[in-house]
Amino acid sequence: MATASETTLVRAPSESGTKWWTRFLDPSERTLAVLLLMPAALLLTLIIVYPVCRLIWTSFQNLSLTSGVPASFAGLENYALMLEDPVFWETTWNTVLITLITVPGALLVGLGLALMANLPFNVKWPVRLSLLIPWALPLSFAGLIFAWFFHSEYGVVNDVLRRLGIEGVIWFNSANWAFAAICLTIIWKTSSFMALIILAGLQTIPRSLYEAAEVDGAGRFRQFFEITLPLLKPSIVVALIFRTITALQTFDIPYTMTRGGPGTSTATLAMYIHQNTVDFLDLGYGSALAVVMFALSMGVTAVYLRMIRAKG
Amino acid sequence: MSHDTPANQSILSGKPLRILIGFILVVNGMFPALWILFTSLKTEAELTVKPITWLPHAPTIANYLRAFTDQPLLLFLFNSFMVAILSTALTLFISVLAAYALARLQIRGRDLILSAIIAVSTFPLVTLLVPLFEIMRALGLLNTWVALILPYTVLSLPVCTLILVSFFEGIPRDLENSAMIDGCTRIGALFKVVVPLSAPGVFTAGILAFVNAWDEFLLALSFNSNPMLRTLPVGITLYQGEFAFPWPVISAALVVGIVPVAVLIVIFQERVVSGLTSGGIKG
Amino acid sequence: QTNLRVFVSSQHRPDVWRKAFDMYEAKNANVKVTIETGGNTSEQQAQYLNTVMTAKDTSLDVMILDVIRPAQYAAAGWTVPFNEVLGNDAANYMKRYLPAYAEANTVDGKIVALPAFADAMFLYYRKDLLEKHGIQPPQTWDQLAAAAKKITEAEKDPNLQGLSFQGRAIEGAVCTFLLPYWSMGKQLVSDGKLSFDKETAVKSLKLWKDFVDQGVAKKNIAEVATDDTRKEFQAGNVVFAVNWSYAWGQFQGAESAVKDKVGVVKLPAVQGGQSASCLGGWEWGVSAYSNNKTEAQKFVQFLSSPEVSEFMAINAALLPQFPEVYTDADVTKAVPWFASARPVVETAKARPVTPRYNEVSEIIRTTVNAVLAGQQTPEEGATQMEGRLRRVLR
Amino acid sequence: MSSVSFRKLEKSYGALRIVKGIDLEIEDREFVVLVGPSGCGKSTTLRMLAGLESISGGEIRIGERVVNKLPPRERDIAMVFQDYALYPHKTVYENMAFSLKVRGIPAAEIKPRIAQAAEMLGISQLLDRKPSQLSGGQRQRVAMGRAIVRRPQVFLFDEPLSNLDAKLRGQVRTEIKRLHQAIGTTIIYVTHDQVEAMTLADRIVILKGGEIEQVGTPDEVYNNPASVFVGGFIGSPAMNFAKGTIRGGRVAFDGGSHIPLTAKAAGKAQGLEGREVVVGIRPEHFVPAGEGHGLSGRVQVVEPLGSDTLIHFAFGSATLTARVAPELRPHPGETLSIGVDPSRIHLFDAATERSLA
Amino acid sequence: MSSVSFRKLEKSYGALRIVKGIDLEIEDREFVVLVGPSGCGKSTTLRMLAGLESISGGEIRIGERVVNKLPPRERDIAMVFQDYALYPHKTVYENMAFSLKVRGIPAAEIKPRIAQAAEMLGISQLLDRKPSQLSGGQRQRVAMGRAIVRRPQVFLFDEPLSNLDAKLRGQVRTEIKRLHQAIGTTIIYVTHDQVEAMTLADRIVILKGGEIEQVGTPDEVYNNPASVFVGGFIGSPAMNFAKGTIRGGRVAFDGGSHIPLTAKAAGKAQGLEGREVVVGIRPEHFVPAGEGHGLSGRVQVVEPLGSDTLIHFAFGSATLTARVAPELRPHPGETLSIGVDPSRIHLFDAATERSLA
Numbered sequence A: 001m002a003t004a005s006e007t008t009l010v011r012a013p014s015e016s017g018t019k020w021w022t023r024f025l026d027p028s029e030r031t032l033a034v035l036l037l038m039p040a041a042l043l044l045t046l047i048i049v050y051p052v053c054r055l056i057w058t059s060f061q062n063l064s065l066t067s068g069v070p071a072s073f074a075g076l077e078n079y080a081l082m083l084e085d086p087v088f089w090e091t092t093w094n095t096v097l098i099t100l101i102t103v104p105g106a107l108l109v110g111l112g113l114a115l116m117a118n119l120p121f122n123v124k125w126p127v128r129l130s131l132l133i134p135w136a137l138p139l140s141f142a143g144l145i146f147a148w149f150f151h152s153e154y155g156v157v158n159d160v161l162r163r164l165g166i167e168g169v170i171w172f173n174s175a176n177w178a179f180a181a182i183c184l185t186i187i188w189k190t191s192s193f194m195a196l197i198i199l200a201g202l203q204t205i206p207r208s209l210y211e212a213a214e215v216d217g218a219g220r221f222r223q224f225f226e227i228t229l230p231l232l233k234p235s236i237v238v239a240l241i242f243r244t245i246t247a248l249q250t251f252d253i254p255y256t257m258t259r260g261g262p263g264t265s266t267a268t269l270a271m272y273i274h275q276n277t278v279d280f281l282d283l284g285y286g287s288a289l290a291v292v293m294f295a296l297s298m299g300v301t302a303v304y305l306r307m308i309r310a311k312g
Numbered sequence B: 001m002s003h004d005t006p007a008n009q010s011i012l013s014g015k016p017l018r019i020l021i022g023f024i025l026v027v028n029g030m031f032p033a034l035w036i037l038f039t040s041l042k043t044e045a046e047l048t049v050k051p052i053t054w055l056p057h058a059p060t061i062a063n064y065l066r067a068f069t070d071q072p073l074l075l076f077l078f079n080s081f082m083v084a085i086l087s088t089a090l091t092l093f094i095s096v097l098a099a100y101a102l103a104r105l106q107i108r109g110r111d112l113i114l115s116a117i118i119a120v121s122t123f124p125l126v127t128l129l130v131p132l133f134e135i136m137r138a139l140g141l142l143n144t145w146v147a148l149i150l151p152y153t154v155l156s157l158p159v160c161t162l163i164l165v166s167f168f169e170g171i172p173r174d175l176e177n178s179a180m181i182d183g184c185t186r187i188g189a190l191f192k193v194v195v196p197l198s199a200p201g202v203f204t205a206g207i208l209a210f211v212n213a214w215d216e217f218l219l220a221l222s223f224n225s226n227p228m229l230r231t232l233p234v235g236i237t238l239y240q241g242e243f244a245f246p247w248p249v250i251s252a253a254l255v256v257g258i259v260p261v262a263v264l265i266v267i268f269q270e271r272v273v274s275g276l277t278s279g280g281i282k283g
Numbered sequence C: 001q002t003n004l005r006v007f008v009s010s011q012h013r014p015d016v017w018r019k020a021f022d023m024y025e026a027k028n029a030n031v032k033v034t035i036e037t038g039g040n041t042s043e044q045q046a047q048y049l050n051t052v053m054t055a056k057d058t059s060l061d062v063m064i065l066d067v068i069r070p071a072q073y074a075a076a077g078w079t080v081p082f083n084e085v086l087g088n089d090a091a092n093y094m095k096r097y098l099p100a101y102a103e104a105n106t107v108d109g110k111i112v113a114l115p116a117f118a119d120a121m122f123l124y125y126r127k128d129l130l131e132k133h134g135i136q137p138p139q140t141w142d143q144l145a146a147a148a149k150k151i152t153e154a155e156k157d158p159n160l161q162g163l164s165f166q167g168r169a170i171e172g173a174v175c176t177f178l179l180p181y182w183s184m185g186k187q188l189v190s191d192g193k194l195s196f197d198k199e200t201a202v203k204s205l206k207l208w209k210d211f212v213d214q215g216v217a218k219k220n221i222a223e224v225a226t227d228d229t230r231k232e233f234q235a236g237n238v239v240f241a242v243n244w245s246y247a248w249g250q251f252q253g254a255e256s257a258v259k260d261k262v263g264v265v266k267l268p269a270v271q272g273g274q275s276a277s278c279l280g281g282w283e284w285g286v287s288a289y290s291n292n293k294t295e296a297q298k299f300v301q302f303l304s305s306p307e308v309s310e311f312m313a314i315n316a317a318l319l320p321q322f323p324e325v326y327t328d329a330d331v332t333k334a335v336p337w338f339a340s341a342r343p344v345v346e347t348a349k350a351r352p353v354t355p356r357y358n359e360v361s362e363i364i365r366t367t368v369n370a371v372l373a374g375q376q377t378p379e380e381g382a383t384q385m386e387g388r389l390r391r392v393l394r
Numbered sequence D, E: 001m002s003s004v005s006f007r008k009l010e011k012s013y014g015a016l017r018i019v020k021g022i023d024l025e026i027e028d029r030e031f032v033v034l035v036g037p038s039g040c041g042k043s044t045t046l047r048m049l050a051g052l053e054s055i056s057g058g059e060i061r062i063g064e065r066v067v068n069k070l071p072p073r074e075r076d077i078a079m080v081f082q083d084y085a086l087y088p089h090k091t092v093y094e095n096m097a098f099s100l101k102v103r104g105i106p107a108a109e110i111k112p113r114i115a116q117a118a119e120m121l122g123i124s125q126l127l128d129r130k131p132s133q134l135s136g137g138q139r140q141r142v143a144m145g146r147a148i149v150r151r152p153q154v155f156l157f158d159e160p161l162s163n164l165d166a167k168l169r170g171q172v173r174t175e176i177k178r179l180h181q182a183i184g185t186t187i188i189y190v191t192h193d194q195v196e197a198m199t200l201a202d203r204i205v206i207l208k209g210g211e212i213e214q215v216g217t218p219d220e221v222y223n224n225p226a227s228v229f230v231g232g233f234i235g236s237p238a239m240n241f242a243k244g245t246i247r248g249g250r251v252a253f254d255g256g257s258h259i260p261l262t263a264k265a266a267g268k269a270q271g272l273e274g275r276e277v278v279v280g281i282r283p284e285h286f287v288p289a290g291e292g293h294g295l296s297g298r299v300q301v302v303e304p305l306g307s308d309t310l311i312h313f314a315f316g317s318a319t320l321t322a323r324v325a326p327e328l329r330p331h332p333g334e335t336l337s338i339g340v341d342p343s344r345i346h347l348f349d350a351a352t353e354r355s356l357a
């Protein structure tokens, strides 16, 4: 079956014959890990870590470009100012509220969408496409489009309501309705991100587990709660982490839909940061606000990560 | 995975129900896009008609003509496409490496590294605009694709890494072992076996990265002031005037911008058949 | 050889500006001008320029600025004042412009920018409807309300509204507030100090809110932005509209339902007050980080000259910043309606010239928006506005 | 109550027919073992019974109920999967408790039942582990345990012991037998282990290419194989086959040797004079030379098993295997003389490969 | 060249010691079979040799090279995994071709090599399928094929046949044997199948709890088990054990019966008078009553295997199993009288469980 020449074909190089560079193909686990993580680390340092350090430094300074006063070290002054700033509290509260509403909202809708999209449709692409389109619509335009949908006169929402015999509301005349419209839009826009990640997770669950559960007597709901959900947990946590972070950074949609109006009732912390830095050029205060927002996001992320680790 | 089992049928049974669900999904996802499509075929006057019209009364392609003639729309598309594709490729490459290290190698402080990667993404890029601008200027990257590709890569890196980590963890180690015995290096096994088997995850991550890059506005506006390098979201705002917002023309441009993404998704989705990983091993 | 990079607002015909630049290049062989644009609205441009300037970018020499920004840029130290190049002649030099522009570009005696072109708010009205019902264009807001009511009642068109103005929380809402406020003879800021008159502010807010409550303006006025006003008027759904000059060109366009049916006059006054309009327009500033400041300032002086003003009026329909250009024969021939625009522009007042204008603007527009949406009463709005303004403009 | 019957059961994947019309009645409390070569459709048949695979044709009944359309959970069956299908996120205990919890059995009752099953399978100390922390054999035992605690009407086992070592396998096999005797549940069991099939089955069903080749008690299928296939498939080492011709009450082989037919066989072979037949001889039916009718051939391979020795020797164009006493160790190349008991041989028609007996 | 040696090989997961110092020299061209109970570390040892598991202590050599730090691809081994590890995204052909392609072997050469291996394993018609479209047994054959086409210096097999049916198993087993004889590659083979171990091995290594219990040729481990564990582990059905006491040249059991020791055994048992011993009797060493020394007990279970019958009967507190002729079918409950050949029994120390022979 084998001749001598064939067996030598695949002979491993002897120790002395090993080319020097092949050693680099097989670094130790530690070295390999360092090498693999290096590109990510370099990029993150360049794009995030360095600017963030600058930002934190700025937050301890009195640096308002419109004040006409040169920059000076201010210690915690910017942070102290924040505590007395009602707009800070209002926008923070709005941000937290948006997070608390849209994150679970997007999770539920996204989970539903993913489960539905995972059904054995004969033609799959329209389903997948409609799952992704909301997300592929540029954020800056999604807000505008939905502002238009919720327009009291020219909007589809009120038009549909009217056709159903319901008198629509002037969405943006009321803090509550405007808030609702914003949350609905955010949920619509972000649930597809959720769905996408959850769908990917769904596809890794072996079918035989459902078969076993089916034989074990578990009904649809039981299977969902005992198999699907626990096995989706890693995917869900990933989706939740990023959705929460982006929810805390909510900017474009309220900015384009209401400009934070009526009044400041739908303004978010990110909008306030943007306003302070870009419009008011108060870089010191704006940076301090950004640091607070960062702390907020970090806190939330830490909680999630603890959640994974606790079960891991 | 592809065939129906009775179990599957009972889970959400019946063709009619399935068609209904499909319909709901499609309406939910497609409606705004369709609305834009309809709008792009209307005249501006039709938008202020009361009650509002759904389908265009007198469809016109004038808006598309304007979209292509008023601004170099194809150029915007090209720029967006290149920036998005390149940053997606870079994101995937970097996050595949990082995710593999995190998923497979015995690293001390693995959780810490993972947390750190996520933590950096909690900083909104908007607040880093000015320092980033300075970095890009210092590196002489302003008005190049690279000025956008690097931050976009960072934008998607954490989420892609995390997705890939969870996918890699689901690939049986023996498959990789088998490849290593078959003559691959670890990295070879990674790209020849682990990555292809994580295709749904890689696809998901890729789509996320692509869309993130495709959508971004603020950095694109700030870093690339050269009209030849404008990306689509920035380009589309050029149809605006100081006060005027010509929805039909902008809609036409948006439609032109959505189509490539849609085509891309459809093409890829055909390739990424579900359940690739099943059947390779005994368990 | 000097290279000048000029930031031009892309919504204001950069192609025509280019021709003006060519004229300069032709006269100054050693200067080359390149154009840079970013974003298509005042807001996006501010976003872009703020980034560039905060980063102390040296590549930009000249930039066009919305009239509300020169003071802010000067305070940030981003522009160089013209006093030095103009020398003792400075005061006289500024007198050539419409007075409001001289005022808008001068901060603490420093000339921080030179005007590029003018703009103002006008009252557009349906000539045909007013004639049909035998009504003269209104002189006061009360007259306007009465006329609007009469016409809408008579026309029995459910889609026809009396008056459209800006209630959305955008820059236009600031003007909305200031129009009656100024008309009552009060100033918001005098000599850099807040001179807020609360009673007048309440009246001003109440005036608008009453329009809504009486049905003269739409209930959803809080979601109306500048271009919504234009579109609705253009669709024939509005009798009176408060809007900027750009609307005129659109009303006369092919798609317009009101072509040749539009009249334009200065804005009504409050009973017993003076008519006042809101000053718009854009200014040329020279970057403090520029390496060619002197050359750039010379160039800006050229751009801000009557010669260029006339050229831009004729070729880009931009309102001139010089009173005499309005009556120039070539101009009246190219854009006849400028004749009726001049008295309006002359009544226009500059919004508060303060480095912290953006904060002032934010306070005013959110309040106007909240009041018009019915979230606050005019009194509450005025109280809150005063409190917040005091913190900004001590 | 818990009899099972297949009527004309069919399964196709697209154009590919996998199961081609199976008819089988399994009585209540019966222990039926399905055997057959790899890919013959054993797992598929079991999965159709469990409701995990749709039925392309025919009918399945459990008791009196036609279950064709019934979802698995309503069939009251338990199954041990060939690929385990343990819940990776649940501990061993939770894996075993799941079906009981689902069915609303109180926790107080679950615990002892699991303890008992775990004890029996020797996995008591693993109850807190997750499946990923178990070896292959350990996982399979957990899968067994999960089914056992259920006490359903019908047990389905798909090669449940294939990953256990011989000792444990023997042990668990005896446990299954005892379990069956104790609760008397109907059991359908897929295996390819001869010993399991012979010792556990009340009846053995031999499948070939999606069809039933023979059904019978272990003795029947062993002693009276209906075809060459069954003869060759049941029994290990496999039955030997040699082609011959019936000539004058004897079977003559190429090369001149022959085996006389017994009177009984000769009676059946009447009228077959000159017909080609296949002679089947089980390895253990060779006897020392001189005791039976003599055959001889060149020894090719000798496999000492400890308890016996297998001798593979050439006979005509075939290779025959004889199981002999462990002391007998001829060398390859030697000529082996060995006897055959004519009353122990099997005759098959060479054309149809069906038994002539 | 391709000898393999383990020196004080250790493996721990954290504090858990799995492999506890294995010393073993495997010669070039030798066929070594590792057996042992589930979880004893067979797979782990194999994986350390393959380079897939880091080594916690000791040293592994392939040929003269210490390979402790060498990556798997440079060890020139092929492995068939216990769980197949086929590449799900590649067809069968691509699965088999992969390692050849990686090593840069030209396509023209790959094709015939695969065709040949596929032919041998009976998977030629499956080459275009994906693993998910194969049955369990088919997958395992593909995994085998993937290793075979490589022609490496050392083959590692981790229970490669456990999912094949008996017939195929026998066939592939013979193929492996033939393969080994043809290329003479060193083979290390993990199994828990007795027959595989006995027939394939040049030497058998019995592992218990991460340690080597005995190394020897099949005959040695079968006929001279070093301990109760080996005796019980090798041989199927397993060796029977009964506790007794040495008294006057005989082994006396509770209940009064006894077995005389042969002269040789008695010699070794000198000085052990009164000591507790464990007597081991293989099932096939029972002889018809009257032929050997008589024992008797109540029949508990009778398992007819076709070729033989297994009788399980009570003897004192133990249950013994006898393998007898298939015709013998006592009924459970009857009293069985059966003989033992005293020269065939094994004696172990009751305390240390080591052989006294």
Ligand SMILES: Nc1ncnc2c1ncn2[C@@H]1O[C@H](COP(=O)(O)OP(=O)(O)OP(=O)(O)O)[C@@H](O)[C@H]1O
Pocket (backbone or CB within 6 Å): D013, D016, D018, D036, D037, D038, D039, D040, D041, D042, D043, D044, D045, D082, D192, E132, E133, E134, E135, E136, E137, E138, E163, E165
């Ligand atoms: N999804 C499928 N598509 C096409 N053929 C399939 C599919 N699933 C299984 N088969 C084929 O059906 C046949 C029967 O498979 P089955 O799993 O029932 O075999 P089996 O008798 O259990 O074999 P084994 O003893 O190897 O487990 C096999 O030839 C297999 O290749």
Ligand SMILES: Nc1ncnc2c1ncn2[C@@H]1O[C@H](COP(=O)(O)OP(=O)(O)OP(=O)(O)O)[C@@H](O)[C@H]1O
Pocket (backbone or CB within 6 Å): D133, D134, D135, D136, D137, D138, D163, E013, E016, E018, E036, E037, E038, E039, E040, E041, E042, E043, E044, E045, E082
């Ligand atoms: N990653 C791990 N962490 C802790 N224990 C492990 C790990 N992997 C394996 N083990 C344990 O190591 C022991 C040896 O496992 P191994 O797979 O080598 O057994 P085996 O002899 O091959 O058994 P089987 O015959 O069941 O395949 C088992 O008890 C197993 O539970």
Ligand SMILES: [Mg+2]
Pocket (backbone or CB within 6 Å): D042, D043, D044, D082, D158, E135, E136
């Ligand atoms: Mg099977």
Ligand SMILES: [Mg+2]
Pocket (backbone or CB within 6 Å): D135, D136, E042, E043, E044, E082, E158
């Ligand atoms: Mg193992």
